[in-house]
Amino acid sequence: MVKSKEMLEIRWHGRGGMGAKTAALLLGEAMIHQGKYIQAFPEYGPERRGAPVTSYNRISDNPIKIHYGIKEPDVVMVLDPTLLQTERVREGLNEDTILIVNSKMQPEEIKKKFNINAKVYTVDATGISEEILGRNLPNTPMLGALVRVTGLIDFDTFLKAVEERLKVKYKENIVKGNLKAIKKAYEEVKGL
Amino acid sequence: MKKKGWKELPEGAIIPAAPTSPEFKTGDWRIQKPVWNEDKCVHCLLCWLYCPDSAIKVKDGKVVAFDYEYCKGCGICEQVCPPKIRAIEMVKEEI
Amino acid sequence: MAVKNRKRMALTGNEAYAYAMKQINPDVVAAYPITPATEIVQIFAKYVADGLVNTEFVPVESEHSAMSACVGASATGARVMTGTASQGLALMHEILYIASSLRLPIVMAVVNRALSGPINIHCDHSDTMGSRDAGWIQVYTENANEAYHSVIMGIRIAETVNLPLMVTLDGFIISHEMEVVEVLEDQEVQEFIGERKPLYNILDVDNPITVGPLDLQDYYFEHKRQQVEAMKYAKEVIKSVVEEYNKKFGTDFPAFIEPYRMEDAEYAVLAMSSAAGTMKEAVDLMREKGEKVGLVRLRVFRPFPFEELREVFKNIKAIGVMDRADSLNTMGGPVFNETRSALYDLETRPKMMGFVFGLGGRDFPIEDAIHIIERVKALKEGKKVDMVEYIGVRE
Secondary structure, eight states, X not given: OOOOSSEEEEEEEEEBTSOHHHHHXXXXXXXXXXXXXXXXXXXXXXXXXXXXXXXXXEEXXXXXXXXXXXXXXXXEEESSGXXXXXXXXXXXXOTTOEXXXXXXXXXXXXXXXXXXXXXXXXXXXXXXXXXXXXXXXXXXXXXXXXXXXXXXSOHHHHHHXXXXXXXXXXXXXXXXXXXXXXHHHHHHOBOX | OOOOXXXXXXXXGOOSSSOOGGGSOOGGGOSXXXXXXXXXXXXXXXXXXXXXXXXXXXXXXXXXXXXXXXXXXXXXXXXXXXXXXXXXXXXXXXX | OOOTTOEEEEEEHHHHHHHHHHXXXXXXXXXXXXXXXXXXXXXXXXXXXXXXXXXEEEEOSSHHHHHHHHHHHXXXXXXXXXXXXXXXXXXXXXXXXXXXXXXXXOEEEEEEOOOOSSOOOSOOSHHHHXXXXXXXXXXXXXSHHHHHHHHHHHHHHHHHHTOOEEEEEEXXXXXXXXXXXXXXXXXXXXXXXXXOOOSOOTTOTTSOOOOSOOOOTTTHHHHHHHHHHHHHHHHHHHHHHHHHHHHHHTOOOOSSEEEESOTTOSEEEEEOHHHHHHHHHHHHHHHHTTOOEEEEEEOEEESOOHHHHHHHHTTOSEEEEEESSOOSSSSOOHHHHHHHHHTXXXXXXXXXXXXXXXXXXXXXXXXHHHHHHHHHHHHHTTOOOOSEEEESOOO
């Protein structure tokens, strides 16, 4: 496997309708405020509600030339813990990979239960989104956990970027709810 | 499953079998799962009729099981189950 | 290729196309949606609905009708644009020839996608390669940023030479990938493209003309000969428009070909579109190992820049040419065939081989790019290789 240097690669796993693609786009857009070059793209397949879907981010200080799917990501984001049983989530993991799982469980429990050798973090993104947004939209809280664990962008810059993006499409209360969910996940992520 | 190469695949892009939909297991799409209460069920078979995945197994005119290899968790069975019966309840999938 | 101190936007390829169209603010857009180009039309229709453009938007019932409406509109002197992909382009096929023969500078944003069948919606170049002899200028772009700027430049080029022009980007790989796009101000775009000065206007009642007459044995050939001349002229215009654009906006887009690490290269790869980006990374990695390998990215396929290719390859010993489409002629893809023909008259003729890759959206990872370089190296060293090799296909 040939690995590009000086580039952070993230792979998102979710189910159609959970916002894995939107999460990658939101992160990509936020990172350009940090002066980075980015890619955000979904797996090139049919999108069906409930079916497992994958999306990707590449983040770099320099223009990104390459264009292909990510097989050995630095960070894996799991929006639905039931996907941990599938092969695709485990593809290319090693002990340095950061794996952030939407789950109430402790990171150690996840590692043991699924026999995963990676740096595991957990956050109850579903619980947070259900409490604040009233439904299971784990993508934005997962972004909060990602920013906390990786420190790849200043948190306030990130929140501002997400707010700008969401307010184009959504009403104020939805935007505020998402920001609140992101902050809560940022605070509550386990495994640090 | 090992995918075949161009030398082995049938020409004309045909799939030399039918039906092939049983090979396509859609159970992993599910985020909610129908739980069937046999005691409440009156075997009206509306769920069987409406299930888009033929995931409700019927024998001798009676529901016998839900096939989770194919059930996508769409919840149509819960919706069509008569309100006075309510023999099907959707519950969240857990790890 | 970064534009210095420009506004940076995070856009997908489709969004970049639509944004360029918004800034161009064409008089007429007639279009029909098709995956993976649907968003272009969808986003542009929203601009129309929101009153952000003055465009007359014509939703039609098929791509054949879309191109027909574009032809009619363009013949009135209007600035006309559209977008499509794959089967949509195939359905336009017969009208593409009408547009070019009537010398109508329609600019079309194309998202490259395989032609069925077997049924497939993913990236390859079989759609636009199928239109390669339709008399349209064809510009293949590497990423969303280049696609955006190429559409703006495309307006000037097309309207100067009076030929239709298509800009292409890779379906899904670029059309659905968000990247950094460094955009111009609306005013800058408008100033650069100026006003269309049409060759004729069918609605000019004071100077009545006939458009699209029967053109049989006695005239057809002469008009085709004029189209060849227009394509030759397009080469001059492409060069000057790209130069002017770079100068004005601080960009550094290549006109026809982009040589990458070709200095002192002994062997090289020729590639187009997004795969060229991955190939650049592969060339970097091989250069670190001391390999004297370079890349040439082919940006304009019509008119075919044979002189530029002769110049850049004149001292190269072995060349591998990549095609994301196969001519099914048993000797590789169109880029390979035409490049080999272009280099035939070189004094020291290079050894050449073709690579067909990525059909139907098959991923093109860097391992495959390195493999291609290794095969061209083997060709250079006189080892046995096939004239055409298939990359990433299961044997």
